[in-house]
Amino acid sequence: MQNTCLRILTCLVALPMFGADASQTARQIFDKQLAATEGEVMAIVETMPAGKFGFAPTEGAFAHARTFGVQARHIAFCLNEVAVALLAEPMLPHADQEGPRNVTSKEDVVKYLKDAFAHAHRAIGTLTNDNLLEQIRDPYVEKLRTTRLDAATIFLSHSWDHYGQMVEYLRMNNLAPPGHQ
Numbered sequence: 001m002q003n004t005c006l007r008i009l010t011c012l013v014a015l016p017m018f019g020a021d022a023s024q025t026a027r028q029i030f031d032k033q034l035a036a037t038e039g040e041v042m043a044i045v046e047t048m049p050a051g052k053f054g055f056a057p058t059e060g061a062f063a064h065a066r067t068f069g070v071q072a073r074h075i076a077f078c079l080n081e082v083a084v085a086l087l088a089e090p091m092l093p094h095a096d097q098e099g100p101r102n103v104t105s106k107e108d109v110v111k112y113l114k115d116a117f118a119h120a121h122r123a124i125g126t127l128t129n130d131n132l133l134e135q136i137r138d139p140y141v142e143k144l145r146t147t148r149l150d151a152a153t154i155f156l157s158h159s160w161d162h163y164g165q166m167v168e169y170l171r172m173n174n175l176a177p178p179g180h181q
Contacts, residue, residue, distance in 0.1 A: 027127040030152050034124055037159050038117045043178040044166045045072045045113060050106035052173055066098070068169045072109050073099030075162045076116035078139075082154045083116075085139035085146075086123035120155050127152060 024032075048055075053069035056062070066074060077099040081092055103112045131148055138144035139151055167177045 025127075026129050026132055026149075027124060030124045030127055030155075031121060034117070034120055034155055037156055037163075040179075041072075041075060041159055041163050041166075042110075042113065042117070044163060044170065045110060047175060047178055048106075048166075048170060048173070049175075053104070053106050053109065055169060055173060057169070057172060068166060069104060069106070069109050070098050071162050071166050071169070072113050073103055075159050076109075076113040078158050079113075079116040079120045079155060082139045082151050082158075083119040083123035085137050085151050086126055086148060088136070091137075091142055124152060124155070 048068055053072075054067050056065045056067040056070075058065075074097055077092070077097050081097070084090065084092060099112060103109055127148060132152075133147050133149060135145045136148055136151060138146045139154065170177050
């Protein structure tokens with residue numbers, strides 16, 4: 001409950017910073033934020049050369065870090081996981097949340113991630129000002145419940161967490177993240 005309250009408060013405080021006004025609907029606000037997140041994440045993924053998708057730091061605390069490509073697959077898997085909860089679709093298998101193992105090439109990872117963002121946009125389309133606090137199945141634990149608002153914020157918070165990690169991977173490979181020269 002504390003996590004949900006924190007997310008709601010964060011969203012309410014952040015709305016003025018994102019140009020939200022009273023005439024916008026919840027769906028429009030979340031869709032705008034998801035589109036901005038998508039643009040940044042896709043730019044990072046498309047910047048990394050195909051030959052570096054297998055890169056992961058290996059020294060110190062990074063000994064078991066995900067590779068760049070697996071980071072992108074993980075974002076996509078989690079976008080899909082939250083989307084299926086919002087759309088009341090069957091849950092995805094939870095083996096390790098790293099997405100399909102056969103999605104390894106840059107081209108395939110980019111397609112999988114683009115498709116996941118499209119799925120997330122469809123799920124955001126179900127939000128209304130009146131149903132934000134409606135209970136749905138938790139995206140991660142089938143027996144638990146959460147609100148549509150809490151689930152929708154995962155699209156943003158989770159993607160930005162991994163975006164930050166992927167920026168570091170680019171920098172470790174002497175590449176500047178788009179827009180951060």
